[in-house]
Amino acid sequence: MSHLHLDHVGDLLNAYYALAWGQLEVERPLPVYAPAALSTRLAGFFEQPDAGFVSDVLDLRPLRDGLVVELEGLELTSRAVEHGTEAYGLLARAEGRSLAYSGDCAPCTALDELAAGVDLLICEADSGEASQVHHTPEDAGALARRTGAKRLVVTHVGPSLSPSAATARAAEVFGGPVVCAEVGEVLSPW
């Protein structure tokens, strides 16, 4: 979980119930990497003194800048990014391929470092105009061009933009292949 804004963590409450009582065939506790304050948020939501009650279901693991996790052939690196709250971008590497995800953030050096030369860059394009906490489509395109990303997916397109406008604006700056993320879409790096 890149950060604790509700549009990024709200589903965790439903996931908790599904994992706790849904009789799913999922190994528990499920590791959840998130800002450390997630445990306090969960405790408050469930009116508990602390988040110990979730430990059979969720294994809460705090993210930090520079954390590297090996998970079943995936190498995951987190970097702190600029979003006006504790927030992280992600670099995933496997089998010689790489994917970077901005999470929510404004342009920042840590994200440039994460995105350097990746095969696939997934970057937010929330804002129609320059912002201290989000990317514009042009920012996303410029990031992809600057870092030498091979492909760009814009996501988290805000209400002042349409997916097609965000894609076109990012593509004009990037000069490489750009698509807008869609629910259920599968992109193969091969």
Ligand SMILES: [Zn+2]
């Ligand atoms: Zn956010």
